[in-house]
Amino acid sequence: MTAQIIDGKAIAAQIREEIRADVARMQQTYGKVPGLAAVLVGDRKDSQTYVRMKKKACAEVGIASFGYDLPADIGQDELRRLVEELNANPDVHGILVQLPLPSHIDEETILGAISIEKDVDGFHPLNIGRLSMKRREPLFVPCTPKGCIELIERSGFTIEGKRAVVLGRSNIVGLPAAMLLLHKNATVTICHSRTRNLPSIVREAEILVAAVGRAEMVRGDWVRPGAVVIDVGVNAVDDPNDPRGYRLVGDVAFDEVKEVAAAITPVPGGVGPMTIAMLLRNTTDAAMRALGMK
Numbered sequence: 001m002t003a004q005i006i007d008g009k010a011i012a013a014q015i016r017e018e019i020r021a022d023v024a025r026m027q028q029t030y031g032k033v034p035g036l037a038a039v040l041v042g043d044r045k046d047s048q049t050y051v052r053m054k055k056k057a058c059a060e061v062g063i064a065s066f067g068y069d070l071p072a073d074i075g076q077d078e079l080r081r082l083v084e085e086l087n088a089n090p091d092v093h094g095i096l097v098q099l100p101l102p103s104h105i106d107e108e109t110i111l112g113a114i115s116i117e118k119d120v121d122g123f124h125p126l127n128i129g130r131l132s133m134k135r136r137e138p139l140f141v142p143c144t145p146k147g148c149i150e151l152i153e154r155s156g157f158t159i160e161g162k163r164a165v166v167l168g169r170s171n172i173v174g175l176p177a178a179m180l181l182l183h184k185n186a187t188v189t190i191c192h193s194r195t196r197n198l199p200s201i202v203r204e205a206e207i208l209v210a211a212v213g214r215a216e217m218v219r220g221d222w223v224r225p226g227a228v229v230i231d232v233g234v235n236a237v238d239d240p241n242d243p244r245g246y247r248l249v250g251d252v253a254f255d256e257v258k259e260v261a262a263a264i265t266p267v268p269g270g271v272g273p274m275t276i277a278m279l280l281r282n283t284t285d286a287a288m289r290a291l292g293m294k
Contacts, residue, residue: 003229004263006155008147012273015150016061019277019284023062026284026293034287035064036094036120036279037086041079041105042072047098054096057276063283066092076105080113087115093290094120094283117290120282122146122176131179139289140282145177147274148209148230149184155263157207157228159184165205167191167218167251173211173232181207210251220256229257229264232271 027033036058038051051067058065068082086092095118101107111123119127122142130136152159164186168174174190181188191201199222202208208229210218215235223229233251250267258264265271288294 003258003261004155005258006151006230006263006265006270008151008265008270008273011151011154012147012277014154015274015277015281016057019063019280020061022284022288022293026287026291027062029293030291032091032287032291033062033064034093034283035066035089035091036096036283037066037068037089037092039068039070039079039082039086039095039097041070041074041098041101044100047100051096051098054276054279057280058283061280061284063280064091072102074105076109079105079110083110083113087113087118090290092118093287094118094279096121096279118286120279120286122282123171128171128176131176131183140286141180141278142172142176143278143282144173144232144271144275145180146278146282147271148177148232149180150278151230151265151271151274152207152228155228157263159186159207162186162206163204164188164207164209165191165202166209166211167202168209168211168213168232170211174209177209177211177232181209212251214251215249216251216253218252218257220253220260223257223260225260226262227260229261230271231265231267234267234272 023033040051055065086095095114097110112125114124116124116126116139119140122140127138127140130138164181166174166178169190169192178188178190202222203224205227208227211232213233215237231250231252235249236246237249239247248268
């Protein structure tokens, strides 16, 4: 068996076309477009790159972007006041505070200050709380886990009734991914660094979401034949044959696992493109909700 390769770039492109159509309809009907405010604190190069990519993606689908580049020593109260100003701005439908924040700022306080109606990252305590409860619907779901579910469903695989294993328990990916799978009526096991007999538990998964940040940790003999494997990890490993001196790999040993699984996401080109696509989707949904659009 050679697995179906789940092409995250192609699926993300399809979603962006859907968003572009919604934005055009909004502009034609209401004379407005969605607006995303990106708040960047400090000068971390990786954060600057992420924000730049998000602004470019907004422009490609017609979403207005508002950038706020703030010094690393900004006070917590001043940052909170900016968030509250953005909450009150009717042209801003989504607020993105790029993480991580400097150590003197309490992330939970700042994320909690974002209006739940503009929490397009899905990290507000109320949105996470609703996600963790039966028969509750959050206004927004964190972008990377939401992208994982879209990849599975748009590739034609059923989640309901399946045995799912989530490898990793981070607040950003692992825990919300597990809760989303529960909402889709999967039977879910969460594995982590203290899990005993890890390979045998992973081997039970019909759906595996790997999000631990350890290069090629999941080997071919860990995977159940016919499983759907979503690899969230992005890890740099030394490679003297690559002009950069390194190459990117996932948490899954791709060449081994693709000979066992029914479907697998590559790294890069799998989950990565979906994260920004889901951010654009959440921002557009926020604007549509504010305008009363279906």
